[in-house]
Structures are given as structure tokens and as C-alpha cells.
Amino acid sequence: MAETAQTRYRVEGMDCASCASKIDTAVRRVQGVEDVTVSVTAGTMTVRHDGTSDLAALEKKVSGLGYAVSRLSGTMPTPAPGHQHHDCGHGHAPGDHDHSHKSAAGDEHRHADGESKDPKPIEGLHGHDHGASTGPWWKSRKGKLTILSGAALIAAYAVGHLVPSVASYAFIAAMLIGLVPIARRAVMAAMAGTPFSIEMLMTIAALGAVVINAGEEAAAVVFLFLVGELLEGVAAGKARQSIQSLAALVPKKALLEENGQTRSVPAEMLAVGSIIMVRPGDRISADGVILSGDSAIDQAPVTGESTPVRKTIDDAVFAGTINGDAALRVRVTAAAADNTIARIVRLVEEAQESKAPTERFIDRFSRYYTPAVVAVGALVAIVPPLFFGGSWGEWVYKGLAILLIGCPCALVISTPAAIAASLSAGARRGLLLKGGAVLEALGTVTAVAFDKTGTLTEGKPKVTDILGFDYPEGDVLAMAAALEAGSSHPLARAILDSAAGLEIPAATDSKALGGKGVTATIDGTLVFLGSPQAANERVLLSVDQSARIAALNDEGKTVSVLIVGKTLAGAIAMRDEPRADAKAGLAALTSRGIKIVMLTGDNSRTASAIGQQLGIEVRAELMPEDKQKIVLDLKSQGLIVAKVGDGINDAPALAAADVGIAMGGGTDVALETADAAVLHGRVGDVADMILLSKRTMGNIRQNITIALGLKAVFLVTTIAGITGLWPAILADTGATVLVTINALRLLAPVRNA
Secondary structure: OOOOEEEEEEEEOOOOHHHHHHHHHHHHOOOOEEEEEEEOOOOEEEEEEOOOOOHHHHHHHHHHOOOEEEEOOOOEEOOOOOOOOOOOOOOOOOOOOOOOOHHHHHHOOOOOHHHOOOOOOOOOOOOOOOOOOOOOHHHOHHHHHHHHHHHHHHHHHHHHHHOHHHHHHHHHHHHHHHHHHHHHHHHHHHHOOOOOOHHHHHHHHHHHHHHOOOHHHHHHHHHHHHHHHHHHHHHHHHHHHHHHOOHHHOOOEEEEEEOOEEEEEEHHHOOOOOEEEEOOOOEOOOOEEEEEOOEEEEOHHHHOOOOOEEEOOOOEEOOOOEEOOOOEEEEEOOOHHHOHHHHHHHHHHHHHHOOOHHHHHHHHHHHHHHHHHHHHHHHHHHHHHHHHOOOHHHHHHHHHHHHHHOOOHHHHHHHHHHHHHHHHHHHHOOEEEOOHHHHHHHOOOOEEEEOHHHHHEOOOOEEEEEEEOOOOHHHHHHHHHHHHOOOOOHHHHHHHHHOOOOOOOOOEEEEEEOOOEEEEEEOOEEEEEEOHHHHHHHOOOOHHHHHHHHHHHHOOOEEEEEEEOOEEEEEEEEEOOEOOOHHHHHHHHHOOOOEEEEEOOOOHHHHHHHHHHHOOEEEOOOOHHHHHHHHHHHHHOOOOEEEEEOOOOOHHHHHHOOEEEEEOOOOHHHHHOOOEEEOOOOOHHHHHHHHHHHHHHHHHHHHHHHHHHHHHHHHHHHHOOOOOHHHHHHHHHHHHHHHHHHHHHHHOOOOOO
């Protein structure tokens, strides 16, 4: 059996659902093609095929329809159909089977340019501009054709006014200027397997109007059709650019440091491990880790954070963010094709190819809807004159109008336009959603289960309290830092971070005492830092001191006691503290009636202290299988459950949940494994995801109402003889434009109420 593989393409010029449908139908007829996924909003097509497929013929067929197609990748093996890409056992929304090959598809972007092909589209084939969608609209072929058609219509009116005897011929000539490209495209689509295209309905209606001596209206309808298609293209281009604009944040040049010298090089040429210099005010040109320097980084272009974040040695920085007040030396950790922004853009484009259940239903509905419209139009044109003595001219005219009213473009684009805009808006602030099914499912969530460490908390301990018994608090911290110098233990790092800026004394003869603490000599005196139990073996703690330490322990804090010689100097308390927005983020969920619960393997005392501080129900001391069982219990109560964790050690619970959400700072785990990811570690973003989903589903309902409502109104008025052909075309192209513009409102920032 031939190996299944997939190839991904960039398709230029798609601006409506009709475009995607025709391409999908044509490509599926190519031998060896098993599945096709086309995204209008992303401008991409993914083809799953076997070794018998002639990709050159496939590309020729798409370009024959008038679309510029270029291969984004070589051919790669893919999982068998139906295989879910749940490497880490993350959950998925019910019914979502459209992203089983995402990992492979993501890798496909990383191929040499030499593999790319760009077949030239056939000039003048149709009314759509299937060239690049860049530049002003009036310079595009679609724009030029629309302007020419409008000018011809005006000229026809002028000629008809001056020479009435040739008016009908003038309007027919004006009509043909716009109709010929549309008709040629209709024929090509029919030959490729799509006989009931909007272009075919348009061609039949226009030619029929000429036959019944309505040439003036036919010319007007063709012009309005082109105007509507032009507006669709402009709106679709805006939606597409909203996510691609992220890529423009990364500077094209970088200052590469080699042999003590710096030189400007293209950012795309930077290799992993390269050292770059970032001057104050410059955008950082690659993902990396700071080697030297301390600066405030403005991450607003990528994360939406309103205030700069102070970063220093060993901190990670992202491509596209802006260096503030000091020069930085950064070691590159990801090539240009794999930096955080590039991966977000790539994964959002792939997500836009994944259809939501609502979208799949409308696609199936439209397959029967369009032929039904043709049948209804034919019946309206034939039955009244044939059986009830109606006028042929009147009823044929009404039948032609029904063809235009019934075109399904607005209905078919209503869902993908809204979903694409939402995916783009979410990605711009670090909310990554793996497709329409996940986006749709999030709006139904009624319970959210959170991991503690690294999800509700920062994931690393911080110094919370310094107790000075016989020494000042500053001296206690400085001497503790001297003992921990050079250690990589999380508690040691917490002390060293807290002591930054203090004068640290020199320590010698440092020794680690397994399970107890560490000793060293400072200024000739033996100093010990360790657990209260070990400290009590050296110097007896008073009742008051023990009580203060016990109170800190009850708050879930780890306490280290400092002894200088035979003197109890003081104590330092540390704890993995909640994220800054955790309390507000959880409150946003509960205010919407969503149940929240913390699932953690940590001890009950620490978990309860954090839970009480955040106001969340706590289930502690859990094994991974215990977390999974709790998620299943919640689902058995009729709740729709989202699980938020790190994407690895919460795998069973993530798999059991309706939606698995990874919390992470743009890591591979957060980007590649879960159904959704909060890239920038804000707990409040979980509530924003749910809000975004609800806004999207509301927008989709509005779009469907607009699409079907306008058609219903014009259907009634047309049969009643109130409206004619040119208002009928507004029921289609006008509705499509309104639906697209309404969907673009979702590009506005997400803000929780």
C-alpha cells in the first residue's frame, strides 16, 4: 500500500467560500488524493495523498481555475486518517477530527525556497482577482475589471440617452465586459466538478435577462456583482493580514557578534547558538536567552502586556519585543522559522483550516441548498406560465432573480469568517486555539480544573518573609545568599534573587549537609542555613521563635533558619506564590457561573493556603490518575470541563477533559500539544478564551441571521413583484459583505467584563 503523505500550499486570490469549494472539488478529483482542507481566511490548502498522486497535475488544475498556487513544503508522511495527534494525551473537543495532522503540517513550513512552485494564473479567466492580495484594490485585476465594468455601464447610459435606438446593444456590450470573465470561470468550475457555482448562477441570470429584454438590469447586476466580489476580497484580505501582521514585528536585520565584533546580518540567517547584540530601543530579532545586561522589555506587541517586564541574565526573550533602556547580549535559541511568532502564525493558519461542527454542518447543508435553489428558480419561471396562464416574461424574470437571491456565499462564509477573525484576535494576545471545534467547545465550558504549580502559581519559590532574631533582616538575607552562592536549587535561587543589590560577604569552606542544610565560614565564623529541625539541634529555638516559624509553615511556606556561630540570627520563608492575576482571573470565571477547582499533587497544607488566598476549591496530594478521575467525575455531573495544566505531567487529566489548555510561555509544549494554550501565563486569559468563544458563537448566529434573513426578505419581495434583478444581487453579495464586516469586529481586543 502506498504511503500516505501530505503537502501544503499557499493559494493566492481566494476571497469567498465559493472559491474554496471549487478548489476542494477539483482537487478531490485528482487520482490518489485522500483528503483536502482549504482555508479561505488563511489562504492555504493542505492535501493528503498517496504516492500515485501527480502533484504537478494537481497544481495545474488549481491554477487552471485561476488561482496562483505555490507549494509551502515538500511531501511528508502523515498519520493514518482518524489518528489523533495527542502526543501528550491532551483533550479534544467532541467531534473535532480536523487537526489530526497538525504536527506534520507545522513542520512543512521549514523547507527550502527551492521547493516552491508558483504556477501563473490564467489571465482574465474570471471576475475574481486571483493574484496577490497586496497593494491598493484599484491596482488589482479585480479592481480594474470592476472600474472598467462601471465605466462601461455609465457609457451605456450616456449612449442610450443620446441614441435610444442602440441603447439595448450598449447595455449588452457593457454587461459582456464584466460577464465574459465570470462566464469563463463558471465553465472552468463546471469542468472541474462544480456546476452550481455562483458564477454559473450569475451567468444564467444575466443571459436570461438579455433574452427577456432586460439588458439594462443585466448590466447593472453584473457591475454590482463585481463590486460585491471586490468588497469581499478587501475584507478577506484584512482578515488574512491580521495574523500575518504578527510576522512583521520581527526585524529583518540583526547585530551578530563574532570574535568580539558585531555586524549586521539578515535575521533569518541567525543560527541557534548565535550571539546577537540588541541596542536600547531596538526590536529583538530572535527568541533567545540573555547572556549579559539588564533591561525592561516591552512585550506589548506580542503579549499585550501594558507595562514593560524587567529581564536580566538567563531570562528568556521573544522575537519582536522591544528592548528598553540597556544593551543586551542574547544567545539565539530558535531559528527564524521556529521563533515564537512564526510558530503562532503557522499554528493559527493551520487552525483556520480546521472546521468547527457548525461550519461542517453548513458546508453539508449548502451542497443540497444550491441545487435546490436552481430547482426552485426553474419552477418559479416555468410553472405559473405553463399551468396558470402567467406571463412568461414576468415569471422567467422572477426565476432569474431567485437564482441570484439563493446564492449561498453569505451563508457559507458566515462561520469561517468569524472563526478566523477570533483565532487571529486570540493569537495576537497569546490565546492559541487549535481550530474552530476547540473555539466552539470553549464557549460551552461550565467547569475549569487548574493545576497549581506553574499554572495558578509562578512555578518557582520566592522569598516572602525575613525574620530577624538577633541580626538585622538585611544581614540575615545577605549571609544566607553567601551560603547559597553558586547553587542551582530552587530555594537557593529564590534567596539569591531576593538578595540582588545587597553586598554579599565572601563565604569559604562551603559544605552541603544532606537533608539538613548548608554550612560555610564567613569572617572566621561558622554559619549554618537549614531546616528548623536541623537548626534546633544546634541552637535551641525559643517558644516564640518556634511559634512564628510554625505560623509561616501553616501558610504553606518553607522556612530556612540561619545560625551564626552559636547565635540564632534569623529565618527566611519562601513559597511558590500565586501569579499576579490569579485571583482576578479566577474571579472572572466564577462571576460567569463557572465552577473552579484546583487539582494538585502538593501537600494539603501548602495547597490549602494557596486555595484560601485565591478563593478556589482544593483537591490536594493527588496522583495523575486521581486528577483524571476527578475530571471524569465532574463530567459525570453533566459539566463541560476544561483542564488547565503544563501539558506534560497532567496528561491523563488533560486527555479526560473536554478541552485541554496548556499554560506556558511560548514553549513547544504549550504550542504543540494541547487543544489550546495560554502562551503568556496569565490566569485571566482562560476567562478571556471562554469570552472569545461566546463572542464568536454570538457573531456566527448574527451572520447566519443576516445571510438567511436578507434572502428571505428579497425572496418574498421578488415573488410579489416589488424587487427585481439588481436588488436580488444585493441579497447575495451585499449579505456576504455584511457578514464578513460583522465577523471582522471580532478582531477587536478581548476584554473580560
